[in-house]
Amino acid sequence: METANSTNYFNSHTGSRWTSGIMSWLTSTDHKRIGVMYGFTMFTFFFLAVCLGFLIKLQKFYPAASGWEIIPVEWYGSFFTLHSVIMIFLFIVPGAPAVLGNFFLPLQIGAKDVAFPRVNLLSYWLYLFGAIMAVVGILLGGADTGWTFTPPYSVTTRTISMFGTQFDSVSWMLTAAFILGWGTILTGINFIITIHRMRTKGMSYFKMPLFSWSIYAASWIQVLATPVVGITLLMIVLERMMPVGFFDPNKGGDPILFQHLFWIYSHPAVYVMILPSMGLVSEIIPTNSQKPIFGYKSIAIASCSIAGVGYLIWAHHMFATGMSDVASIIFSFLTFFVAIPTAIKVFNWIATLYKASIALTPPMLFALGFVFNFSIGGLTGMFLGSLSTDIHLHDTDFIVAHFHYTMFGGAAFGIIGGIFHYFPKMFGKMYSHKLANATFGFMFTGFNALFIPMFILGFYGMPRRYHTYPDIPLFTTLQQASTIGSWILVIGVILMFVTWIHGLRKGQISNEENPWNSSTLEWQTASPPTLYNFEEDPVVTRHPYDYDAFRAEVKAGTSKGARDE
Amino acid sequence: MNSNEQTFSPRGPIIVFSALIFLTIATVMLSGLDIGNIGALIIAMSVASVKAGLVLYFFMHLNHEPLIFKLFVALAFVTLATLFLLTFSDYAFRGIA
Amino acid sequence: MSEQAVTVEAFHHHDEEGTRLGFWLFLFTELLLFGAFFIVYGVYRSAHLNDFKIAAESLNTGIGTTNTIILLASSLTVVLSLNAMRAGRVKLAKTMLLITMALGTTFLIIKGFEWNAKFAHDLYLQTSGAIAAGKGSPLLTPGPEMLPNGQVLFYGLYFIMTGTHALHIIIGAVWMGIVYYWIAKGSINPENVGVLERCALYWHLVDVIWIFLFPLYYLVA
Numbered sequence: 001m002e003t004a005n006s007t008n009y010f011n012s013h014t015g016s017r018w019t020s021g022i023m024s025w026l027t028s029t030d031h032k033r034i035g036v037m038y039g040f041t042m043f044t045f046f047f048l049a050v051c052l053g054f055l056i057k058l059q060k061f062y063p064a065a066s067g068w069e070i071i072p073v074e075w076y077g078s079f080f081t082l083h084s085v086i087m088i089f090l091f092i093v094p095g096a097p098a099v100l101g102n103f104f105l106p107l108q109i110g111a112k113d114v115a116f117p118r119v120n121l122l123s124y125w126l127y128l129f130g131a132i133m134a135v136v137g138i139l140l141g142g143a144d145t146g147w148t149f150t151p152p153y154s155v156t157t158r159t160i161s162m163f164g165t166q167f168d169s170v171s172w173m174l175t176a177a178f179i180l181g182w183g184t185i186l187t188g189i190n191f192i193i194t195i196h197r198m199r200t201k202g203m204s205y206f207k208m209p210l211f212s213w214s215i216y217a218a219s220w221i222q223v224l225a226t227p228v229v230g231i232t233l234l235m236i237v238l239e240r241m242m243p244v245g246f247f248d249p250n251k252g253g254d255p256i257l258f259q260h261l262f263w264i265y266s267h268p269a270v271y272v273m274i275l276p277s278m279g280l281v282s283e284i285i286p287t288n289s290q291k292p293i294f295g296y297k298s299i300a301i302a303s304c305s306i307a308g309v310g311y312l313i314w315a316h317h318m319f320a321t322g323m324s325d326v327a328s329i330i331f332s333f334l335t336f337f338v339a340i341p342t343a344i345k346v347f348n349w350i351a352t353l354y355k356a357s358i359a360l361t362p363p364m365l366f367a368l369g370f371v372f373n374f375s376i377g378g379l380t381g382m383f384l385g386s387l388s389t390d391i392h393l394h395d396t397d398f399i400v401a402h403f404h405y406t407m408f409g410g411a412a413f414g415i416i417g418g419i420f421h422y423f424p425k426m427f428g429k430m431y432s433h434k435l436a437n438a439t440f441g442f443m444f445t446g447f448n449a450l451f452i453p454m455f456i457l458g459f460y461g462m463p464r465r466y467h468t469y470p471d472i473p474l475f476t477t478l479q480q481a482s483t484i485g486s487w488i489l490v491i492g493v494i495l496m497f498v499t500w501i502h503g504l505r506k507g508q509i510s511n512e513e514n515p516w517n518s519s520t521l522e523w524q525t526a527s528p529p530t531l532y533n534f535e536e537d538p539v540v541t542r543h544p545y546d547y548d549a550f551r552a553e554v555k556a557g558t559s560k561g562a563r564d565e
Numbered sequence: 566m567n568s569n570e571q572t573f574s575p576r577g578p579i580i581v582f583s584a585l586i587f588l589t590i591a592t593v594m595l596s597g598l599d600i601g602n603i604g605a606l607i608i609a610m611s612v613a614s615v616k617a618g619l620v621l622y623f624f625m626h627l628n629h630e631p632l633i634f635k636l637f638v639a640l641a642f643v644t645l646a647t648l649f650l651l652t653f654s655d656y657a658f659r660g661i662a
Numbered sequence: 663m664s665e666q667a668v669t670v671e672a673f674h675h676h677d678e679e680g681t682r683l684g685f686w687l688f689l690f691t692e693l694l695l696f697g698a699f700f701i702v703y704g705v706y707r708s709a710h711l712n713d714f715k716i717a718a719e720s721l722n723t724g725i726g727t728t729n730t731i732i733l734l735a736s737s738l739t740v741v742l743s744l745n746a747m748r749a750g751r752v753k754l755a756k757t758m759l760l761i762t763m764a765l766g767t768t769f770l771i772i773k774g775f776e777w778n779a780k781f782a783h784d785l786y787l788q789t790s791g792a793i794a795a796g797k798g799s800p801l802l803t804p805g806p807e808m809l810p811n812g813q814v815l816f817y818g819l820y821f822i823m824t825g826t827h828a829l830h831i832i833i834g835a836v837w838m839g840i841v842y843y844w845i846a847k848g849s850i851n852p853e854n855v856g857v858l859e860r861c862a863l864y865w866h867l868v869d870v871i872w873i874f875l876f877p878l879y880y881l882v883a
Contacts, residue, residue, distance in 0.1 A: 115680055189687045196633070197680035223687050224644050227695035235702075235822070244818035245811070246702060252713075252811025257705055260652050261698055311647060315655065327655035573749035575742055582738040589730050593723065596881035602711060609877035617870045624741045625866045631679070634686060641690040645697045649704065656705050 008428070008528040009033055029117035032529060034124050035103030036426065039419070041128060042091050042099060043497075045135070049086035050493050052079055057450070057486035060479045063471035076467040077144025084147035085138070085173065089180050090131045092407055093269060096276030096415045097222075098127070098187060101215045103426060105191060107522035107529060108209045110200025110538045115193035119186050126183035133176035141169020146465070148262060149174060151247040151255045155239050171240050174233040181230040184272075188222030191215050200521075202540035206297060209520045209544045213300040214279025217307040221268040225311070229265030232258060256321050260314070267314035271306055273407060274374075277414025278303070278345055281367045284421050285349050287518040288364035289356030292545040295348040302341035309338045316385050320394040328387055335385035342378055346371060361516065362436035366417025369444045373409025377402060380455065395465075398458025401451040409447055416443075416496065423503060424515045428527040431503025439499050442492030449485025453478040517562035519550035524560055581623045588616050678856050685860045689867045692830070696871050699823050703878060706815045713812020718879060721820070722776065726880030729772050730872065736765035737869045740838075740862045750852040752845065759842050759858075762865065766835040773828055780817070820879055827875060830868045837861050 009032040016027035025033055055071055056079055062068035071079050102120065106113055114120050137143070145154040154170055195216050199208070235246050236258070245251025247258040286293040293299065315323060315331040349371055358364065380402040383389050393399060424430050454462075457478050462469060469475050514523040521544070525534050542549045554561035592612040596605060622628050627635060707714045743758030809817075841861050844850040850858050 185691050189684050192687060193680050193684040197677055223691060224694055227691040228698040231695045231698045252710060252815050264648055323655045324658035326658035330654050573746050573751050578738055578741045585734045592877060593727050605882050609882050613874050613877050616873045620866050620870050624737050625863055637686055641693055649701060652701055656708060
């Protein structure tokens with residue numbers, strides 16, 4: 001760092017006896033270092049999963065009759081399983097909370113660290129251990145159960161390793177998921193207590209920035225839902241090893257019960273993925289509009305009600321399983337309720353833009369992309385939440401397109417936008433805006449070109465998880481359009497990494513505290529932040545998005561604004 | 566809770582413990598009655614809930630904790646109850662139960 | 663990294679109440695973990711009511727009641743230990759902690775005998791008869807006769823639920839041993855009871871779970 005005498009988290013840190021080198025990172029309890037480590041690990045896995053996704057789409061370029069085979073048939077299942085396991089368990093669930101939540105939650109509420117710094121480090125270690133276990137396991141054995149591990153297949157399948165030996169990679173992966181689960185539970189506990197107990201003076205609950213609110217809602221889901229799936233996955237492991245038949249109909253068990261227990265966690269978990277990204281969008285949009293966010297309280301409460309309603313609707317994943325009709329009707333009915341708080345948020349974001357002087361910075365582009373993609377993803381979710389259309393669309397490419405619109409176009413765009421937003425604060429350097437804008441252009445175009453055809457394919461009956469498809473002109477055209485979209489998207493992802501690496505190595509050094517002229521607290525500390533975040537404990541007196549008061553403070557010199565203004 | 570001010574008195578915990586033992590014996594005795602499956606289940610679960618409540622409230626000192634602890638505990642139990650209720654919205658109408 | 667790299671003392675912030683609240687959150691995860699088991703139990707009990715009743719009758723209510731009373735007593739002693747420590751009576755606290763550990767161990771020994779009896783009656787091995795030959799663990803040979811599905815499920819759940827519970831008792835008892843050592847060393851003292859308090863909370867939660875396990879397996883037959 002240029003300013004050698006200031007102590008930022010790069011040249012000094014807490015909780016480790018190593019002073020420099022990789023061990024000083026791996027053993028540091030500083031929330032900022034842990035956040036950066038999560039980011040590094042997560043995006044490494046993300047890139048691996050993007051490569052797998054690229055191959056999966058490439059496989060679909062020509063129909064069956066052509067004999068085109070990029071991925072051997074028997075490996076196709078393992079490919080999409082690894083793609084989904086990495087994307088869900090290693091990238092998007094820990095995603096925004098673990099990287100940006102760790103780094104910015106304490107900064108946003110004016111705390112020195114999270115409540116339990118050592119537990120925080122343990123979370124990272126559990127994450128790293130589980131992640132390596134999952135990836136190694138699938139490479140050794142090739143589990144092809146999909147990330148949902150649905151029995152009876154997940155109980156009966158016996159996988160053979162690449163080296164010809166028997167390796168129970170399914171049990172191995174289930175155990176890895178269990179370990180990863182404990183990592184996210186501990187992170188959740190940490191964040192809840194941090195928010196309840198460590199807000200700085202004057203930071204009342206309704207003066208917290210909205211990203212903190214979304215992290216709070218997501219943390220409750222992590223704490224109360226993850227244990228259910230943890231023990232359920234272990235029951236599958238037991239069933240594979242011992243003569244019990246919890247989910248085996250031949251032994252009196254009910255495979256649908258597994259799906260209940262699985263989705264009790266995994267449906268709320270999609271809100272763990274999306275809520276923090278919504279929080280990031282709620283930070284980026286007012287900053288780049290330079291005006292207060294519309295309906296602050298309603299967004300905060302909507303975050304919590306999304307988390308709450310998210311618990312009541314899990315079985316809408318199971319309309320085609322043979323569950324009772326009464327349950328189907330109840331769950332379908334309840335599903336529509338989650339659209340209300342979600343729509344409130346989208347409305348508020350749009351209303352914030354109204355008559356604002358909008359700066360189209362790279363994070364803002366991603367935030368607007370989020371709103372666009374997520375609206376498509378959310379509304380197609382309503383198709384799937386209705387019983388009769390779901391029976392038609394279930395297990396087709398339509399559903400694949402739907403959840404990619406929410407999870408990639410939504411959650412991942414939010415995380416990436418969040419990183420572009422916070423990059424100068426995290427590293428004290430500014431990336432090239434030209435590269436970043438190009439990243440957005442490629443990602444947004446590629447993403448939509450990839451998944452819009454899949455909506456149509458699914459509607460016309462193309463099943464998901466299939467290795468190939470018949471040579472019907474409509475299918476071939478749409479599949480090829482989709483595959484070409486994936487190439488554009490991959491260029492975007494590579495450009496994203498280039499932008500970040502270029503920004504880190506050659507980026508313009510700016511120790512400017514508040515380059516976007518944002519009114520929230522985290523921008524008032526140094527860039528990169530000092531060791532204990534703030535030189536002295538900040539005192540909060542105003543609403544986080546009160547831009548009039550903020551501009552007055554900047555004029556009076558009590559707050560730091562953008563320097564070139 | 567200011568730890569040093571307290572003087573040690575086993576009286577309170579022993580009273581709670583006696584109640585727990587009484588309820589345990591009562592529930593074992595009641596299980597002998599022939600009141601049908603649902604009735605037995607309701608009685609056994611009600612007694613167990615009272616016992617759990619006593620342990621939570623007195624032994625786990627929820628009585629001395631601020632409101633937020635009680636709200637959290639309520640949230641956890643409400644969540645669990647909701648999961649039960651909604652799961653059984655399937656099984657109660659599936660025809661196998 | 664810069665050459666001026668320094669390591670600073672870890673950020674310490676003592677917030678007993680916050681830590682206790684965090685520990686309660688952890689206890690909720692344990693509660694929901696067992697909650698999933700209880701859901702499975704509830705579903706299969708309603709689906710195989712008669713089999714569950716027949717199987718439950720093979721469990722000894724006397725043993726179950728004894729173990730319940732033992733666990734309740736251990737909850738009493740651990741709360742007395744905590745209260746004694748708060749009042750500055752360290753020696754009494756240590757004695758009570760020892761009694762708690764002894765009661766926990768007694769519970770495990772009784773449980774062990776009970777499990778052993780079930781194994782001896784071949785109940786567990788009979789369940790293995792249900793699995794098709796060649797699948798499952800090679801350690802378990804198929805039993806001579808298969809029990810009805812509902813009973814197999816009952817014993818499967820019985821073993822996994824009481825087994826998970828016993829695992830928690832072991833963890834709690836080991837933790838108490840560590841706490842005892844720290845009390846002896848003086849790092850847990852009347853001014854600093856946090857760890858003892860959390861250990862006691864954990865023990866009580868394990869007790870709460872048993873309070874529900876007991877009637878479901880031993881009483882509603």
